[in-house]
Amino acid sequence: MAIDEVRWDRLLHPYGVASDMPAQLEALCGVAAGAAFGALWPVPPEWPARTRAMTAAALVVLVRDPALADRRAEIVAYHREAAAAAADRWECASYVIGLGDLGEAPREWLDDPRLAVRVCAALAPALADDPTAVKLLVRTAQTPRALDESFSEPFAPRSRPPAPWEEPPHQVLLRTVCERVSDFGRLYPAACAAAELHGSVAFGPYLPVAFPDGLPPDRQATGPQSAFAQLLADRDDLWDGTRPQAAAVFTAAGLPADREQWRAVRVPEPVDAQGRPSYDAALIVVLEGAAAIRRRPSMYLGAGRTSPELLPRLLAEFTENGAAVQVEEPLTLTAEIPERLGRPFSDDGHAITWRIKHASSLGVLFAAAVSLRMSIHQWIDGVAYRQQFVEGVAQGPAEVLGRVDRPDGVRFVFELDPDWLPPGSRLPGA
Structure with a gap:
């Protein structure tokens, strides 16, 4: 043959x-x-x-x-x-x-x-x-x-x-x-990450793990169940016909394709021994790192994910604090800061941004959290380095590019996540 x-x-x-x-x-x-x-x-x-x-x-x-x-x-x-x-x-x-x-x-x-x-x-x-x-x-x-x-x-x-x-x-x-993994509490952060991919229905595999017995009755959901359900209910594209395959994904998991039923997935109202409203820390879902910024952007920049003020405020965080900023494409910006990070480069792009002591640190942190890709170019003692990240994960170790004649500093290139931002979003000046 x-x-x-x-x-x-x-x-x-x-x-x-x-x-x-x-x-x-x-x-x-x-x-x-x-x-x-x-x-x-x-x-x-x-x-x-x-x-x-x-x-x-x-x-x-x-x-x-x-x-x-x-x-x-x-x-x-x-x-x-x-x-x-x-x-x-x-x-x-x-x-x-x-x-x-x-x-x-x-x-x-x-x-x-x-x-x-x-x-x-x-x-x-x-x-x-x-x-x-x-x-x-x-x-x-x-x-x-x-x-x-x-x-x-x-x-x-x-x-x-x-x-x-x-x-x-x-x-x-x-x-x-x-x-x-059958423990949805363990999978909750990953399920939320999939639910926030607005260009897809990648969350489908998590549905039967999160709701093995169907949607729980009102006020009987766990904290992770309720938070996951609200993320799905808040996605307009799942309910307005933009994602016609969404209904099939819900049906395949034995779950309703009814937005109001998903909105009704809530945790119990905690009460004390006398029946008065109380507080139950077990029902609180704690957000960390990039997830906290993506879920509550207004806490950092004073503007929500869909607000037309979000991207202008992000740029202002850089420009008003002395960083050199250039908008290269609708969702790509470069920020250069006269600050050395030190070595070694971290395996976690979001961890790197926490080490910036420059006045633009909030802008760097926020941009890193809402970027699909980020690259860092650093100059230390006359040697150039670079490293690339996708969703904050290093795609490889830092590369040594060789000697250069320039002062210490760092340049970030942020490619903001089009799946997180509303369709048609553009940086000012793009």
């Missing part, structure tokens, strides 16, 4: 799709599994790196055929060797996914410095009960778009999903984390 006769589009598949059972391989491939395997194995080392990764993904499917069971060990070994040798994060992640699909437990990649690689390791079915893997997935689910962009090198064009997947990585992540 010639290599160009293999139906590649039928061999590649989303992670864990049930239709990839061995008995269906011949129908999927259009040829006998043995013939397809012979055409692909061994993988020619002279092929381009990404072609080899895609070929390896096809081989993972093929060795599920009982007739090829004795070849599985070879394919496992190939994936391990290729993953260990791959410098490119997309390639390494693709091989690690393959190991998971082969039933392996790729624990050695759980602490990889590349987000894409360690998350793909944690997604392996064999690590479904591994506390370290589950903790990693729960944390990453709080910044789902950071995973989507983590398969590309920092400051490089965005890459396609890894070889074995046909859907955005964050969809695989959210579906998997909801399958593995």
